[in-house]
Amino acid sequence: MKPRVRFAPSPTGYLHIGGARTALFNWLYARHTGGTFILRIEDTDAARNSQEAVEVILSGLRWLGLDWDEGPLTGDATGASKGNCGPYFQSQRKENYQRRVEALLSRGLAYEHEGAVKFRMTREPITIHDLVVGDVVRKLTDREEVDPDFVILRSDGQPVFHLVNVIDDLEMDITHIIRGEDHLSNTAKHIALFQAFGVKPPHYAHIPLILNGDGSKMSKRDTGASLTSYLDDGFLPEAVINYLCLLGWSPKDNREKLSRAEVIERFDLPQILRHNARFDYEKLLWLQGEYARELADDRFYELAVHAFAKAEIDTNKFPLAYVKAALDTCKGKFKLFSELPAYAGFYFRDEIIYQPDDAKKVFIPENKPRLEKLRDAFTKLSENQSPITFDQFWNSLSRGGKSLMGDEYRITEDGQLHILSPKNENKDFHITKETVAKYFEILSQKKSDDFKYDFGTYFYRVFLTIRNSFEAATLELALKATATELGVKAGVLIHPTRLAVTGNPHGPSLYHLLEVLGKEKSLARIEKAFEKFS
RNA sequence: GACCCUAUGGUCUAGCGGUUAGGACACUGCCCUUUCACGGCGGUAGCCCGGGUUCGAUUCCCGGUAGGGUCGCCA
Numbered sequence: 001m002k003p004r005v006r007f008a009p010s011p012t013g014y015l016h017i018g019g020a021r022t023a024l025f026n027w028l029y030a031r032h033t034g035g036t037f038i039l040r041i042e043d044t045d046a047a048r049n050s051q052e053a054v055e056v057i058l059s060g061l062r063w064l065g066l067d068w069d070e071g072p073l074t075g076d077a078t079g080a081s082k083g084n085c086g087p088y089f090q091s092q093r094k095e096n097y098q099r100r101v102e103a104l105l106s107r108g109l110a111y112e113h114e115g116a117v118k119f120r121m122t123r124e125p126i127t128i129h130d131l132v133v134g135d136v137v138r139k140l141t142d143r144e145e146v147d148p149d150f151v152i153l154r155s156d157g158q159p160v161f162h163l164v165n166v167i168d169d170l171e172m173d174i175t176h177i178i179r180g181e182d183h184l185s186n187t188a189k190h191i192a193l194f195q196a197f198g199v200k201p202p203h204y205a206h207i208p209l210i211l212n213g214d215g216s217k218m219s220k221r222d223t224g225a226s227l228t229s230y231l232d233d234g235f236l237p238e239a240v241i242n243y244l245c246l247l248g249w250s251p252k253d254n255r256e257k258l259s260r261a262e263v264i265e266r267f268d269l270p271q272i273l274r275h276n277a278r279f280d281y282e283k284l285l286w287l288q289g290e291y292a293r294e295l296a297d298d299r300f301y302e303l304a305v306h307a308f309a310k311a312e313i314d315t316n317k318f319p320l321a322y323v324k325a326a327l328d329t330c331k332g333k334f335k336l337f338s339e340l341p342a343y344a345g346f347y348f349r350d351e352i353i354y355q356p357d358d359a360k361k362v363f364i365p366e367n368k369p370r371l372e373k374l375r376d377a378f379t380k381l382s383e384n385q386s387p388i389t390f391d392q393f394w395n396s397l398s399r400g401g402k403s404l405m406g407d408e409y410r411i412t413e414d415g416q417l418h419i420l421s422p423k424n425e426n427k428d429f430h431i432t433k434e435t436v437a438k439y440f441e442i443l444s445q446k447k448s449d450d451f452k453y454d455f456g457t458y459f460y461r462v463f464l465t466i467r468n469s470f471e472a473a474t475l476e477l478a479l480k481a482t483a484t485e486l487g488v489k490a491g492v493l494i495h496p497t498r499l500a501v502t503g504n505p506h507g508p509s510l511y512h513l514l515e516v517l518g519k520e521k522s523l524a525r526i527e528k529a530f531e532k533f534s
Numbered sequence: 535g536a537c538c539c540u541a542u543g544g545u546c547u548a549g550c551g552g553u554u555a556g557g558a559c560a561c562u563g564c565c566c567u568u569u570c571a572c573g574g575c576g577g578u579a580g581c582c583c584g585g586g587u588u589c590g591a592u593u594c595c596c597g598g599u600a601g602g603g604u605c606g607c608c609a
Contacts, residue, residue, distance in 0.1 A: 497568090
């Protein structure tokens with residue numbers, strides 16, 4: 001018999017990233033084995049559930065490309081579905097539960113208690129044969145020793161999770177239950193229920209949980225907990241899928257970037273890891289960059305236009321060829337589509353918006369390994385020569401002219417510790433607006449010393465208008481020649497020009513963006529910038 | 535409190551009774567480079583602790599510690 005697996009979320013209004021991975025692993029197992037992937041909505045808590053909340057789940061799974069073979073087609077609990085084991089909403093399966101509970105009652109396996117119905121739970125330890133964790137012997141806890149029985153029907157007549165979960169898995173012929181490890185302890189109850197119904201329990205596979213970057217439990221409020229946030233931030237579903245595969249599962253051959261088909265081929269339950277994994281946003285971002293770079297043009301344009309639209313930039317007002325040419329200069333240069341409006345908005349805006357200076361700051365909290373090292377060192381010193389201040393600590397690091405890690409340190413007045421990377425005077429590659437302002441100044445001085453014309457007018461008119469062609473290659477040659485003529489490095493011309501035209505010290509290739517932007521716009525912006533800066 | 539799971543650099547992981555403990559992200563040095571990004575070549579950093587088994591333990595066993603989960607008329 002082919003495996004039948006299911007993803008059974010509760011519609012709470014959002015899809016947890018951990019839930020998405022549970023869905024993914026179920027889906028992968030079904031696709032790998034040629035089995036069936038079922039989506040079931042556990043909406044027993046009527047007060048909390050809504051059609052919108054179900055839609056969030058459906059759209060999330062669709063975005064990830066996790067198609068289900070059986071399950072609802074819309075968020076409407078009474079609406080259409082596919083598959084022979086419906087309905088796939090628990091709110092529509094009440095009679096089944098009632099019937100099953102009555103059977104248990106009549107056989108003395110359950111009993112009424114204060115208006116509710118409780119299941120007579122065995123007091124013996126139950127062994128769970130888990131495909132990931134191995135055999136687990138679950139004993140009763142001290143509280144359960146007092147009363148091992150648990151409620152299966154509330155006093156208001158509503159069935160409880162443990163009951164409905166088991167009944168549906170039973171009636172839907174689920175063969176493998178792949179779910180989060182948070183259910184491992186509960187599994188003993190479920191096995192006991194299956195046995196009470198006279199059925200052999202399905203196979204279990206409990207997968208490790210996803211934790212926050214700091215190792216704490218990822219809860220609803222944590223950033224990145226909701227799948228929707230990845231869609232909103234402009235992530236690609238293939239990047240998210242790939243990353244999720246790598247959390248708690250390994251192809252075991254050092255591959256990191258795997259296509260969907262490759263994962264389906266390799267995926268199996270025994271390779272699932274047994275320990276929880278922390279969510280590493282940086283690594284996801286890396287994969288995002290990998291996939292973003294190799295996006296097919298059509299899809300790239302579509303996503304880019306959408307990203308601009310979200311930032312209220314209407315690219316449709318521009319000729320299609322212009323939009324495409326503009327976007328071509330950006331491809332492979334950014335990772336998240338949410339970055340695009342700030343990165344390339346200058347192509348489509350009349351006014352230049354001077355973007356905030358995003359030069360990298362070397363501030364200790366972003367530098368965890370070192371921070372921990374420093375903390376260790378500080379702790380040791382504090383223990384040995386207490387009391388010690390941060391100043392003394394720093395002095396000890398600097399003793400003999402060498403710092404601990406070969407870097408310079410500085411402690412500010414508020415006690416914050418900063419690391420200053422060694423300065424390299426030969427490098428001016430980290431362009432900030434400050435640097436650019438300096439270049440403007442150099443250019444202004446050139447004007448008074450060497451030229452009798454207004455510099456901005458002179459240089460840019462000559463450089464940009466005298467040429468017949470306004471093409472990237474020509475522009476590059478002309479600019480470099482002019483720099484030589486002026487006796488300055490090319491960067492002294494390049495960076496002010498970039499800032500003038502784009503409003504950003506970083507961006508696409510200057511020559512290419514000038515070509516796309518065109519002579520008129522480029523010149524107008526340059527002149528305006530000279531008024532502003534010089 | 536009880537029960538259950540887990541433990542390889544900062545993070546995700548590969549691996550093995552004898553290895554120079556491998557890869558990726560991040561960090562970092564150099565090269566390339568107009569910036570950003572990409573790419574190339576390097577670097578820092580790891581087997582949680584204590585016992586036991588063994589000629590030998592990161593690997594097997596036990597204990598501790600730490601992290602996570604569960605013990606609901608939530609799911």
